[in-house]
Amino acid sequence: MDVIFDIGGTKIKYIVVDEKDQIIAERTEPSQQKNPLFLIKEVLLEAKSQYNIKKVYYSVAGQVWNNKVINSPNLGQLDNVNLRDFTHKILNDKAVEVKAANDANCFALGSYFVVSSSIPHLLNSYLVGIVWGTGVGSGIIINKKALEGKNGTAGELGHIKLNHHYKCGCGKTGCLEGAIGGKNLEKRLGIDAKNLIEQHLRLFENETLNWLSQGLEKIIHLLNPAVITFGGSIGENLPERYVEKLINKTQQLLSFNIDFPRIIPVNTQTAVIKGCKHYEKL
Numbered sequence: 001m002d003v004i005f006d007i008g009g010t011k012i013k014y015i016v017v018d019e020k021d022q023i024i025a026e027r028t029e030p031s032q033q034k035n036p037l038f039l040i041k042e043v044l045l046e047a048k049s050q051y052n053i054k055k056v057y058y059s060v061a062g063q064v065w066n067n068k069v070i071n072s073p074n075l076g077q078l079d080n081v082n083l084r085d086f087t088h089k090i091l092n093d094k095a096v097e098v099k100a101a102n103d104a105n106c107f108a109l110g111s112y113f114v115v116s117s118s119i120p121h122l123l124n125s126y127l128v129g130i131v132w133g134t135g136v137g138s139g140i141i142i143n144k145k146a147l148e149g150k151n152g153t154a155g156e157l158g159h160i161k162l163n164h165h166y167k168c169g170c171g172k173t174g175c176l177e178g179a180i181g182g183k184n185l186e187k188r189l190g191i192d193a194k195n196l197i198e199q200h201l202r203l204f205e206n207e208t209l210n211w212l213s214q215g216l217e218k219i220i221h222l223l224n225p226a227v228i229t230f231g232g233s234i235g236e237n238l239p240e241r242y243v244e245k246l247i248n249k250t251q252q253l254l255s256f257n258i259d260f261p262r263i264i265p266v267n268t269q270t271a272v273i274k275g276c277k278h279y280e281k282l
C-alpha cells in the first residue's frame, strides 16, 4: 500500500491506495487545529498497524526542495522539516520510499497523465496546471517532469503582479492570488468561504475573468503550452461558458496569432494521486 498526504492550508487529506491507484481509505482533517506533524505521525502509525506501507508521498502547499519543506506560509510547523527523514523516523523503517513535492506541481504532473491519453501530441509539449481554490498555484510540466527551478519555486503564477491594489496572503499587493484566490476574496468581501466558492464565478465572473486572462496571457507568451489544466475547488468546476469567455478574453491580449492551448478542468484528487506516484522533477 501507498500513503498519500495532500497537505493544504486549510485541510490535510490522507489517502491509502493500492498498486492500481484504488482508494482503500481516506480521511480529511483541518490543518490549523493541531500541529500537522502530530497529525502525520498519528496517521502513519495507524496506517502502519493496518497495512504494509511501501511508499509515502507528500503533496505540500509550500516550497519543497529535496523532500524538505523550505517554506509553507500557512503551515509554519512544517518549515525546515525533511519529510523523508521524519517519515523514516516515525515508521522506524528506512526501506519505505518517501517523496515530497509542491502540491501544484503534483497536480500539474498528475493532470498530464490524466489528459495525455486523449492528446497524443502533448508528449513533446508543455503543460501548465493551475490549482485555483483558496489560493492560486501552478506547475509547469515539460517532458513528463515538473519544472522546479533553482530550488523549488518555479511556476508561482499566483504571485505574478497585476495592476491592482488587493492584498495577497504573501504580504504583497498586486498578486493574481490577491485578486482571485478564494481566501483573499473572502477577507476582502466578508463572505463565508463555502458560499464564496459556490458563488465565486457567478458573482465575480467579470472580475475574475479579467485578472485570470492577464495571468494566462503571461504563461502563453512565455511557454506556448499545449494544454492548461485547472484543478482546485474553483478550477476543477469551471463551467464551459466560463472557459469559453476566458479563452476569448485571453486571445485578445495575445500579441500574435498563437495556437491557443486546450483548457481542461481536471479532478484534483485523481491528478494529485497520479502526480505524487509519478513525481519526477526537471
Ligand SMILES: [Zn+2]
Binding pocket: 158, 159, 168, 169, 170, 171, 172, 175, 177, 178
Ligand atoms: Zn502573493
